[in-house]
Amino acid sequence: MSIIECKNLTKFYGKHRGIENLNLNVKKGEIFGFLGPNGAGKTTTIRTILGFLHKTSGEGSVFGLDISNESMQIRKKIAYLPGELGLYVEMTGRQNLKYLLSLYDVDVEWDKVEQLAKRLNFNMDKKVKELSKGNKQKIGNIMVLAPDVDLYVLDEPTSGLDPLMQMEFYKILRERQEETGATVFLSSHLLPEVEKVADRVGIIRDGTLVEVSTIAELKKLSLKRIEIFTDEPDVIVNQIPEDLIENLMIKESHLDFVCSTTNLPNIFQILSNAKYSDLNITSPALEDIFMRYYSIKQDLEEEKKEEE
Numbered sequence: 001m002s003i004i005e006c007k008n009l010t011k012f013y014g015k016h017r018g019i020e021n022l023n024l025n026v027k028k029g030e031i032f033g034f035l036g037p038n039g040a041g042k043t044t045t046i047r048t049i050l051g052f053l054h055k056t057s058g059e060g061s062v063f064g065l066d067i068s069n070e071s072m073q074i075r076k077k078i079a080y081l082p083g084e085l086g087l088y089v090e091m092t093g094r095q096n097l098k099y100l101l102s103l104y105d106v107d108v109e110w111d112k113v114e115q116l117a118k119r120l121n122f123n124m125d126k127k128v129k130e131l132s133k134g135n136k137q138k139i140g141n142i143m144v145l146a147p148d149v150d151l152y153v154l155d156e157p158t159s160g161l162d163p164l165m166q167m168e169f170y171k172i173l174r175e176r177q178e179e180t181g182a183t184v185f186l187s188s189h190l191l192p193e194v195e196k197v198a199d200r201v202g203i204i205r206d207g208t209l210v211e212v213s214t215i216a217e218l219k220k221l222s223l224k225r226i227e228i229f230t231d232e233p234d235v236i237v238n239q240i241p242e243d244l245i246e247n248l249m250i251k252e253s254h255l256d257f258v259c260s261t262t263n264l265p266n267i268f269q270i271l272s273n274a275k276y277s278d279l280n281i282t283s284p285a286l287e288d289i290f291m292r293y294y295s296i297k298q299d300l301e302e303e304k305k306e307e308e
């Protein structure tokens with residue numbers, strides 16, 4: 001059964017495109033990661049399906065309820081964390097949460113709020129104006145996780161959280177989903193973050209959903225960017241077989257390339273005898289992953305054609 005369904009959903013801000021012909025299907029009980037770079041249309045999609053924005057054309061439903069005419073009923077059944085949550089800065093976290101939770105139609109046990117604050121290591125007695133970005137984000141996280149609802153809609157829920165807290169947030173989310181069978185729609189621009197928790201991932205780019213994929217499929221694309229600072233970049237490059245790396249760039253005292261995570265052990269083996277002063281390993285930007293995704297897909301399609 002579909003919990004969220006969109007057919008050719010389109011939202012223009014005047015002449016400016018937000019999303020165009022977006023097709024989406026989120027199934028009951030799944031954690032769906034909605035992944036896309038900045039400006040791709042994630043927030044527009046969320047705000048349109050929840051009725052905060054009026055669609056320009058197309059159709060959408062949540063729990064089978066129409067997003068244009070029945071958005072009030074939809075919002076009563078969900079917990080939504082907006083990308084930017086308005087908070088009262090002169091009030092404490094506790095006071096803000098008491099107020100925010102009173103807006104839900106469902107009752108929330110305060111004990112649950114205390115437990116969440118403890119797990120997220122959040123001090124509820126500080127005024128919001130004294131809090132860091134990450135700690136402000138925790139108020140939103142607690143607000144959205146406190147009620148038991150059938151659908152959680154989360155717009156970039158972990159921005160500003162440190163990696164430990166991100167992990168804890170997703171752990172709580174996964175536990176909730178397993179206990180109650182709730183559905184989760186989660187937007188992010190970070191693949192490494194979404195792949196830890198989502199069952200399926202939809203990729204949005206330039207206002208349109210370009211791909212829906214399982215995490216297992218996406219994992220095949222798991223890439224690392226490696227930067228090596230050395231006086232002998234050519235010596236190192238000559239030792240690495242060409243087919244292990246991509247996007248190689250060599251400069252005077254530095255080289256950098258991208259390789260698949262599965263090839264990392266081979267690369268480390270080679271580097272164990274190399275002379276370098278520093279090494280950085282990072283996840284490449286989403287755009288690089290898209291490029292690789294499309295080139296792999298193209299290769300596979302061409303191979304298929306050749307076989308036919």
Ligand SMILES: Nc1ncnc2c1ncn2[C@@H]1O[C@H](COP(=O)(O)OP(=O)(O)OP(=O)(O)O)[C@@H](O)[C@H]1O
Nearest residue numbers: 013016017018036037038039040041042043044045
């Ligand atoms: N109020 C607005 N008026 C005009 N254009 C807008 C408005 N809000 C968003 N847009 C445009 O719509 C497109 C999609 O923006 P949206 O905020 O939905 O993207 P996003 O994927 O959520 O990005 P981010 O991760 O940066 O929040 C962008 O081109 C953006 O400039």
